[in-house]
Amino acid sequence: xxxxxxxxxxxxxxxxxxxxxxxxxxxxxxxxxxxxxxxxxxxxxxxxxxxxxxxxxxxxxxxxxxxxxxxxxxxxxxxxxxxxxxxxxxxxxxxxxxxxxxxxxxxxxxxxxxxxxxxxxxxxxxxxxxxxxxxxxxxxxxxxxxxxxxxxxxxxxxxxxxxxxxxxxxxxxxxxxxxxxxxxxxxxxxxxxxxxxxxxxxxxxxxxxxxxxxxxxxxxxxxxxxxxxxxxxxxxxxxxxxxxxxxxxxxxxxxxxxxxxxxxxxxxxxxxxxxxxxxxxxxxxxx
Ligand SMILES: [Fe+2]
Ligand SMILES: [Fe+2]
Numbered sequence: 001x002x003x004x005x006x007x008x009x010x011x012x013x014x015x016x017x018x019x020x021x022x023x024x025x026x027x028x029x030x031x032x033x034x035x036x037x038x039x040x041x042x043x044x045x046x047x048x049x050x051x052x053x054x055x056x057x058x059x060x061x062x063x064x065x066x067x068x069x070x071x072x073x074x075x076x077x078x079x080x081x082x083x084x085x086x087x088x089x090x091x092x093x094x095x096x097x098x099x100x101x102x103x104x105x106x107x108x109x110x111x112x113x114x115x116x117x118x119x120x121x122x123x124x125x126x127x128x129x130x131x132x133x134x135x136x137x138x139x140x141x142x143x144x145x146x147x148x149x150x151x152x153x154x155x156x157x158x159x160x161x162x163x164x165x166x167x168x169x170x171x172x173x174x175x176x177x178x179x180x181x182x183x184x185x186x187x188x189x190x191x192x193x194x195x196x197x198x199x200x201x202x203x204x205x206x207x208x209x210x211x212x213x214x215x216x217x218x219x220x221x222x223x224x225x226x227x228x229x230x231x232x233x234x235x236x237x238x239x240x241x242x243x244x245x246x247x248x249x250x251x252x253x254x255x256x257x258x259x260x261x262x263x264x265x266x267x268x269x270x271x272x273x274x275x276x277x278x279x280x281x282x283x284x285x286x287x
Pocket of ligand 1: 080146
């Protein structure tokens with residue numbers, strides 16, 4: 001079991017582009033990442049705002065790198081809770097920031113939050129915005145679990161925020177920053193499961209049509225790919241990851257852990273309660 005979540009620190013993954021890492025237990029073999037990103041250019045951009053349980057850690061990490069007053073943009077990829085955790089705090093702390101979102105994000109988050117319409121800009125896949133020293137392009141990621149999702153591509157650094165795509169379990173902090181540090185068997189086992197859990201619609205995809213979409217995204221030209229729930233991919237690992245999701249088109253879904261896993265978790269909880277030094281089992285995280 002895996003009750004101790006290692007401390008993680010921001011990592012520069014491309015020029016002035018920082019991964020803001022956080023992790024959550026994911027079974028006996030490791031953790032699932034709940035990352036965000038910061039582009040600290042002429043007009044700093046916060047890219048997603050993490051999940052609620054990491055709120056204080058997230059603020060500490062982000063604002064150790066940038067003065068809240070200097071943040072010019074908050075890019076929200078979609079309205080899932082693991083990406084909106086510190087959204088209200090970020091808007092309040094960063095008075096000069098404009099929120100990059102879209103109509104449906106606002107419509108869906110409106111059930112929960114009162115967002116400032118006069119501080120936002122609605123952008124869709126295929127559109128872009130000027131962040132001073134760079135143009136940031138929005139695109140539809142290969143894998144996604146929310147209809148509002150848009151990824152972000154920085155043509156200046158060839159770095160990409162691919163949102164929920166390329167999720168997998170990591171064994172520890174080091175593997176967050178470099179996918180080559182992930183044991184191959186762990187990657188081979190958990191990448192297909194999490195990417196299928198996130199996008200169960202892949203079973204109905206036409207492989208040829210989907211392939212063209214993947215070609216378009218990969219064809220943007222990529223040196224660094226950062227994922228909210230996986231390691232940073234560089235070099236040949238980028239194309240390999242695209243090939244792994246390409247193969248999912250038209251294939252049966254991976255249903256993930258079933259009732260047996262729940263029974264096992266409950267048994268482990270019972271065992272933990274009867275053993276003072278034992279710890280509770282790890283929950284299976286949502287995608
Ligand atoms: Fe999501
Ligand atoms: Fe997510």
